[in-house]
Amino acid sequence: MPLTDLEKLSTLILDCNNYSAHVKFPYMPSLTTLWINKNKISNLPIIVEEICCKFPNIKILSMMNNEAAPSYFNGGSLTQYMDYRYVISQIPGLEVLDDTEVQENEREVARKTYRMQRIREGSRRRKELHR
Numbered sequence: 001m002p003l004t005d006l007e008k009l010s011t012l013i014l015d016c017n018n019y020s021a022h023v024k025f026p027y028m029p030s031l032t033t034l035w036i037n038k039n040k041i042s043n044l045p046i047i048v049e050e051i052c053c054k055f056p057n058i059k060i061l062s063m064m065n066n067e068a069a070p071s072y073f074n075g076g077s078l079t080q081y082m083d084y085r086y087v088i089s090q091i092p093g094l095e096v097l098d099d100t101e102v103q104e105n106e107r108e109v110a111r112k113t114y115r116m117q118r119i120r121e122g123s124r125r126r127k128e129l130h131r
Contacts, residue, residue: 003028014039021046021068025054033060041066048090060096061087069098089114 003009004026011033019036021043034055041047041063051058063069069084070076076084088094088102089110095102 002026011035021050023047023050025050027054029056031055032057034058035062036066037062038065039063041068044068044084044087048087052091057093058091059093061091061094062096062098064098071098085110086114 003012006028008030009028010030012028012031013035015035015037017039019039019041021041034051036047047063047068051061064071070080071084085097085106087097088107092107
C-alpha cells in the first residue's frame with residue numbers, strides 16, 4: 001500500500017534506511033511526527049525544505065545520527081549543534097527536534113539568526129527561475 005493511501009497517518013518512522021537528503025516524500029498533511037534517524041542525510045537545507053513542503057503540520061522531527069544533525073554523541077561541536085537548530089526557524093510549528101522540546105526563546109533566536117538567510121535564498125531562487 002502506498003503512503004499516499006494512508007490519509008490519516010500521523011507518525012512515520014524511517015530509521016536506518018540509508019536515505020539521503022534527496023529522498024522524496026508524498027504530500028501528507030496529516031503527518032505530525034517523522035523519525036528519520038540513522039540515515040545518510042548530509043544536506044540539511046535540502047531535507048528541511050522537503051519536510052516543510054510535504055509535511056506542513058509536522059510537530060515532532062527526529063534526525064539523530066545523520067551527518068546533517070550533529071551532536072556530541074556523533075562528534076559534533078556545540079557550534080555545529082546550534083547551527084543545526086536552524087531547523088526550528090524553517091519549520092514554525094515544530095515542537096520537538098530530536099530529543100529536545102523547542103523553547104520559545106530558542107525559536108525567537110533561530111528566527112532572528114536565520115531570517116536573513118531565508119530572504120537571500122528566496123531572492124536567489126527567484127533570479128534562477130527567471131533565467
